[in-house]
Amino acid sequence: MSQMQPPPPLSARLAAIAQRFGLGKAPRRVFERASQLHLPFQQLPCPQETIWWQAGPPLQRLVELPRSALSGPVQDDKAEAHAVLVGVIKRSEQHLSTFDLRQVDGFCGQENEPAPIASFEDYLTGLPSRKVRIISYKDFIKAISLPLPRFLAGSPISLFRANWCGKRMFWNGDQHSEAFAASIAYARLRELEATLPAEITDYRIDAGGLELLDDRYHVLAMPVQAWSDPSFMGLLLDGGIPYSRLTILRHAGAPEFILLPKKHADATALGEGLRLAGAADVVKYLRALA
DSSP states (O other), X not given: OOOOOOOOOHHHHHHHHHHHTTOOHHHHHHHHHHHTOOOOOOOOOOXXXXXXXXXXXXXXXXXXXXXXXXXXXXXXXXXXXXXXXXXXXXXXXXXXXXXXXXXXXXXXXXXXXXXXXXXXXXXXXXXXXXXXXXXXXXXXXXXXXXXXXXXXXXXXXXXXXXXXXTTOEEEOOOSOHHHHHHHHHHXXXXXXOOEEEXXXXXXXXXXXXXXXXHHHEEEEEEOGGXXXXXXXXXXXXXXXXXXXXXXXXXXXXXXXXXXXXXXXXXXXXXXXXXXXXXXXEHHHHHHHHX
């Protein structure tokens, strides 16, 4: 009976991977060192079902991303990365003459990080005290006229939607949230038709823009500790590897994104090594969201 062969040593496995990616001698050293980094890598969070627009990944910021949002040692590298990043998300406007307000189930105006709440009904149930009570149509008109003062006049409502948030529609307002939620919940409960014209801002992850990003860059999620880690920073800076750095996620301890141009051999080696060490692939993450 033949004995099982032990797995090849790490060096042999790294050499095989390096050969597969066509890495030369110097890039191979970068690849091997990067793949053996011990950093607190973390996976990127999946969007949760929640009424809070601000709790989701703020990818809409890429549409008008200022160049100053990118950091890195070389201006041209940052400019090239910026030109690709702004094409990842597309924005469009839609105007509807009639929109059923019962389809709205989200707020845009919450800037902090509240706990996920699946619906307006759950939000109202969780309030420590209720200021708005609706038991009649007259109460409904009074309540909905607080967040939408020109409801009876038929003024359009402003809404946001993003394909990484599914079909959820978010009201672009930040005043009288309880009254708005109570009005929508009442209309749903009573099967009360409540319509307005709507101006909808749609955001979507663009397949072509994402493909271009994947073609040009390794985009990886790096823990904040990486930027003070001597091994990583030595690898990045001693070899003069081109990179750009982007902070876009808001939650505490959120990873930053590093963009490494694939046209540069050492940058490619670093990107492949970091991925092997455990860095999350941002392009793969965005494809899953889309």
